[in-house]
Amino acid sequence: MNGFVKCAAIAGFGLAACLFVPTKVRADGDLLQPARTLSANVHAVVSGGYWSHGGREGFFRTVVMAGGVEHVSHELYLQWLQYDRRTQSYKVVKTAGISQINEPSGGYVLDVKAAYPESNSLKLTVTARSERYPQAVFIITGKGDGSFAVSRADR
Numbered sequence: 001m002n003g004f005v006k007c008a009a010i011a012g013f014g015l016a017a018c019l020f021v022p023t024k025v026r027a028d029g030d031l032l033q034p035a036r037t038l039s040a041n042v043h044a045v046v047s048g049g050y051w052s053h054g055g056r057e058g059f060f061r062t063v064v065m066a067g068g069v070e071h072v073s074h075e076l077y078l079q080w081l082q083y084d085r086r087t088q089s090y091k092v093v094k095t096a097g098i099s100q101i102n103e104p105s106g107g108y109v110l111d112v113k114a115a116y117p118e119s120n121s122l123k124l125t126v127t128a129r130s131e132r133y134p135q136a137v138f139i140i141t142g143k144g145d146g147s148f149a150v151s152r153a154d155r
Contacts, residue, residue, distance in 0.1 A: 041065045043074060049116035051080060051144030058082035058093070060122040060142055064110055073107025076126065078142055094146045101128060101138060101150075108133070120144040125153070 043066035049059055061079040066072055080094040101108055108128035115123045122142035129135050137153040 041067060044112065046112060046114045048114060049122050051120050053144040053146070056082050056093070058090070062112060062114055062124060064112060068107070071131070072109060074110040075102040075107070076110060076112065078122070078140065078148055080146055096148055098140060098150060101126065108136070
């Protein structure tokens, strides 16, 4: 969804008010349509940071997907998004599944903390809990060139 946020301080009260102002209206007028069609399995999304490589630039996005009914488990995906000037929207240019987290049978429930220690990098600290496995802490670093590394912080 395109738009910008206008914020104003309310004089004398020390309060701030923000209003989302759409800059592009969908042809059908339904601004909620993208949210209505979003998969119910999306559990959490964290976007931020900045990357550039080979004349392209954009930001990082971390997606936690949930599955299961009685025993919920999560899967973690790292994405690189780029602004497409032609369509005036963002597009995903790479998605990477984190196999060290996504593949154990029975899976983990995740707590993800994102940091952007410097331009062109992402650092995730992921605490993974499971009834079947001991708690694990993973450190995932992503770079603007689409590479990433996974290590265990608890070993």
